[in-house]
Amino acid sequence: MATNTVTVSGFEIKSPHNKRGGMNGFSLAVALLASTNSILLGYDIGVMSGAVLYIKDTMKISSVQQEILVGVLNVASLIGSVLSGKTSDTIGRRYTIVLAAMTFLAGALLMGLAPSYPFLMAGRVVAGIGVGYSLMIAPVYTAEISPTGVRGLLSSLPEVFINVGILLGYVSNYVLAGLPSHVNWRIMLGIAGVPAIAIAIGVAKMPESPRWLVMKGRVEEAKQVLVKTSGSEAELRLSEMCEAAALETSTNNKSVWRELLIKPSKPIRRMLVAAIGINFFMQATGNDAVVYYSPEVFKTAGIHRRRHLFLVTVTMGIAKTFFVLLSALYLDKFGRRPMLMLGTTGQALSLAGLGLGAFFLGRSEAKPIWAIALCIIAVCADVSFFSIGLGPITWVYSAEIFPMRLRAQATSLAFSVNRLVSGAVAMSFLSISKRITFGGMFWVLAGIAVLATVFSYFLPETKGKSLEEMGKIFED
Numbered sequence: 001m002a003t004n005t006v007t008v009s010g011f012e013i014k015s016p017h018n019k020r021g022g023m024n025g026f027s028l029a030v031a032l033l034a035s036t037n038s039i040l041l042g043y044d045i046g047v048m049s050g051a052v053l054y055i056k057d058t059m060k061i062s063s064v065q066q067e068i069l070v071g072v073l074n075v076a077s078l079i080g081s082v083l084s085g086k087t088s089d090t091i092g093r094r095y096t097i098v099l100a101a102m103t104f105l106a107g108a109l110l111m112g113l114a115p116s117y118p119f120l121m122a123g124r125v126v127a128g129i130g131v132g133y134s135l136m137i138a139p140v141y142t143a144e145i146s147p148t149g150v151r152g153l154l155s156s157l158p159e160v161f162i163n164v165g166i167l168l169g170y171v172s173n174y175v176l177a178g179l180p181s182h183v184n185w186r187i188m189l190g191i192a193g194v195p196a197i198a199i200a201i202g203v204a205k206m207p208e209s210p211r212w213l214v215m216k217g218r219v220e221e222a223k224q225v226l227v228k229t230s231g232s233e234a235e236l237r238l239s240e241m242c243e244a245a246a247l248e249t250s251t252n253n254k255s256v257w258r259e260l261l262i263k264p265s266k267p268i269r270r271m272l273v274a275a276i277g278i279n280f281f282m283q284a285t286g287n288d289a290v291v292y293y294s295p296e297v298f299k300t301a302g303i304h305r306r307r308h309l310f311l312v313t314v315t316m317g318i319a320k321t322f323f324v325l326l327s328a329l330y331l332d333k334f335g336r337r338p339m340l341m342l343g344t345t346g347q348a349l350s351l352a353g354l355g356l357g358a359f360f361l362g363r364s365e366a367k368p369i370w371a372i373a374l375c376i377i378a379v380c381a382d383v384s385f386f387s388i389g390l391g392p393i394t395w396v397y398s399a400e401i402f403p404m405r406l407r408a409q410a411t412s413l414a415f416s417v418n419r420l421v422s423g424a425v426a427m428s429f430l431s432i433s434k435r436i437t438f439g440g441m442f443w444v445l446a447g448i449a450v451l452a453t454v455f456s457y458f459l460p461e462t463k464g465k466s467l468e469e470m471g472k473i474f475e476d
Contacts, residue, residue, distance in 0.1 A: 035157035042162035046169020071427030080132020085409030103130030112190020152331035156392035167317035324387035343389015351446035354378035359439030
């Protein structure tokens, strides 16, 4: 059997075979633990959709202030996304996850104890910075530690936990709705600090990313981690990582940002277009806005009792969680591109149907039952197709395509676009809807979903390829 030998930092590494890795119990456990950080973002998205109704009653804020309160977390997460790349390259992937959890904890406590609207906004900003760190680092860490054959599954776990968090937020809204309105929203927001503490403690015991260790010249430590995550394939994977690190070191003396933004090579430019494009469409199709403002949409459909509103959103959360699990299980079988095209096509049709139902409800005093049913089914279908395509695949694709030296900061750049667009949509959704109606707004989002389908068609497939092979894929 042919072997490949490479010497790095005094270590001789032999690659005896070329088999691609499958599921490993240790790597699954580590990926699950790292991805739990994403529950915090999901919980905030879900719980804020209900909590903001009570905040509006208690603090007497306007619709514009409501939009700013909801959207400022996404804008603030831009700060965390920008800083996360350099931070994770400096202190490591693992401690960046801990930092993200602790920052979110501080924000959750500020929100739960907020005596006024400005204080509440400050809590949202701090929590948003933590979310920005978390969104970038969880997919990067899981992509770097996962065996090739199951990288799609494990790298989509952050989106799975985002959906679990959204569902928990909806359930929290429903359960706490019966408490006094000046108390329930504080518990809804402040309770998120509890899992943040548990996550920080658990993540501190995880191993560091082997690719980060190789990048820092700590080859022996990387080998120890790979033995646990890849078993018999540890030497092969270490050889690939060391060869990639040596090649990048010998051919690239430019700074990371200069190489990314000023004079990128053709493959790097294509990677940036792919990553930034998919992150743009993830938020431009309006999923976060649909989730945040679903109670407002259902109110126009004639559902006014808040517990009934929250019950409908719980149903929506169950649908999201089920379909993201389904996508994660089949992502490595069918590939990124087909699942992405299926998801965006389904979103386009669902949003068009939602626009149709909202259009008739807005023009009718009687609120026809068929239009109400169409809106509920279309919302559930939209978030389900999002959970099949753009939801999990954006994180997987963005974290796996960049070379090791650029991965953290390039991914943080792409996720910064994600957060910026998410904030813009969340902070303008109600205002635009008042001008062009909910029906018009959903038709605009349906058109964007069509463009996302066209964009997805031109993306290279990455299924079954190691992280070190991505450069060859984007050469062509």
